[in-house]
Amino acid sequence: MSVINNKLKVEYGDFQTPIELAKRICQKLSSLGVNPDLIVEPTCGVGNFIVASIKQFNLAANIVGIEINPDYIKAAKNSPIIKHDERVIIHHGDLLNFPLSNLEQSGEILVIGNFPWITNSQQGLISGKNLPQKSNFLGYKGLDALTGKSNFDLSEWMLIQIIEWLQNYEHSYLGMVCKTSVARKILHYLRDRQKNVCQFSTYGIDAKKYFKAAVESCLLFCEFRGKFKRYFCDVFPSMESADFQRIGFSHNRLIADMVTFQKLSFLYSETQPLIKWRSGIKHDCAKIMELRQVNDDLVNGLGEKVNLEDDYIFPLLKGSDIANGKISQTDKYVLVTQKSLGEDTTLIQNHAPQTWNYLEQNAANLDGRQSKIYQNHPRFSIFGVGDYTFKPWKIAICGLYKKLEFRLISPLKGKPVLFDDTVYFLGFDTEPEAIAIFEIITSAEAIAFYNSLIFWDEKRPIKTSILNCLNLHPRLIPPRNPVVSNGVSFPPPCR
Known part of the structure; x- marks a missing residue:
């Protein structure tokens, strides 16, 4: 059999499931009560899941494989176990059109x-063609459609097609290896579209061991039966574990730990926060906009010494500085062209001519920024600016690091400290106000509350939408119920 070339392996997301894992999955499904009449493997590859299904589900009447790669089909059909089992049919086709x-x-x-x-x-990026017809199939709007939210895994689209098909039948199962982030998106899809599902759970898989992939992965198991609509997921760390953590929906959001959240739900803010978490400066041109102090000089990312008016220069702390607690001093600075979103940048020309000349000299870099957010905005625009940006006292956290480390930030060299766009922060006019809120945020209860909302396997697990959920005004928090539940109610099986 010829080996599929590297470009095609990338294009088709080709992670062949080892036979050892395929057998473990089939055994797990059988232990969960799965005893199918029809088995379908929509991207069967060299046929490992088909072999495992033949051995585990001997009462199945039909086993169907679908595969786009003819070399894999040949390998599967030459398997002694497959070619001598009359129940098996393998189609040469593409699930995108099957x-x-x-x-x-x-x-x-x-x-x-x-x-x-x-x-x-x-x-x-690789000019791949293994995609469904392009569309914003989840219906994102505005900036969400232009940025990361409109990006999706091909497996997500495929799982949705399978789920839609299975909705037509009285009783069916799904047992699919996928990223844990994709499994959560599927749970969102089921709930948002009010699809039928009576059981939804995930079982952790060691992707590094089986696929040499540094990603959180799982066996996604779903049972579709009748008109049950159970939109929660029991997360098992492995296929052998009996312990699980339940994720589910509350306040129209997906909760990472329903038991802890239920205990601390009195901390949840039901209204728009009076003090909002914001993200740092976004400029997409670090070589020009970010400067470093070398002796008595400011040097840009191109290694050039620059001489600019002080009015538009502010001390800068980056996400790594916040995460590692390097907050008492900095040799980094950022050039800030606007004090509010959409402000006319030509004002710089009269107020700070040296700064304006510097911007014009580097216009090729600034005008060449690819993000669509800069379109139809003043030249040399930045984002993440407002009155909050220039507050002297701040509480900050980096969204990229997998730890809840909040920092109390004071002015440096007589100026407010600014951050890059990996940092989220609250701004305050006075030190006492900042300290009071800092004590609330860093309390044991607040940290546990945040942990119940955060999915730590995500690329940027800490988000403003999560940070803004905590009620920062104790007088507004409703009285606690003295009887605290030890867990959430677990409905009986859907039998």
């Missing part, structure tokens, strides 16, 4: 496998 409705079906269905681990943006 008519699932044509599959003959009676009794219970199991869809099993491992869909491609690649996003649509990664496909674009």
Whole structure:
């Protein structure tokens, strides 16, 4: 068999499931009560899931594989176990266009496998064509449609197609290897569209061991039966574990730990916060906009000494500085062209001519910024600026690091400290006000509350939407119920 080339392996998100893992998954599904009449493997590769299904589910009447790569089909059909089992049919086709409705079906269905681990943006980088017809299929609007939220895993799209197909049948199962982040997106999809699901759980898989991939992955197990609509997920650390943590929805958001959240829900802010967490400066041109003090000189990222008016220069702390507690001094500075979003930048020309000349001299870099957010805005615009940016006292945290380390930030060299856009912060006019809020945020209860909301496997686990959930005004927090539940109620199985 010829080996699929590297470009195609990337394009098709080709992570072949080892036979050892395929067997473990089939055994786990069987232990969960799965006993299908029809088994479908929509991207069967060399056929490891089909082999494992043959051995585990001997009562299944039909086993169907679908595969786009002819070399993999040849390898699968040459497997002694597959070619001598008359129940198995392997179709040469692409799930993106395959008519699932044509599959003959009676009794219970199991869809099993491992869909491609690649996003649509990664496909674009390699000019890949293994994509569904392009559309904003989750309906994002505004900036969300222009930025990261509109990026999706191909496996997410494929899982949705399978789920939509399985909604037509009385009783079916899904047992799919995927990223844990994709599994949560599928739970969101089911709830947002009010789809039927009676059981939804994940079981941790060591992706580094089985796929040499540094990503959190799992076996996603779903049972679809009748009209049950149970939108929660029991998260097991492994297929062998009996202990689990329940994630589910409350206040129209997905909660990472329902038990802890229920105990601390009195800390949840039901209204718009009076003090909002904000993100730092976004300029997308660090070589020009960020400066470093070398002796008595300011030097830009190109190694050039610059001589600029002080009015537009502010001390800068980056996300790594905040995360590592390096906050008492800095040799980094940032050039801030606006005090508010959309402010006319030509005002700099008269007020600070040296700064304006510097911007014009580096216009090629600034005008060449690719993000669409700079379109239809004044020349040399930045984002993440407002009155809050220039408050003298701040509380800050880096969104990229997987720890809840809040820092109390004071002015440096007589100026307010600014941050890059990996940092979230609150701004205050006075030190006592900042200290009072800092004590609330760093309390044991507040940290536990935040942990119940955060999914630590995400690329940027800490978000303003999470930080703003904590009620920062104790007088507004409702009285606690003296009887605290030890857990959430678990509904009986959907049998």
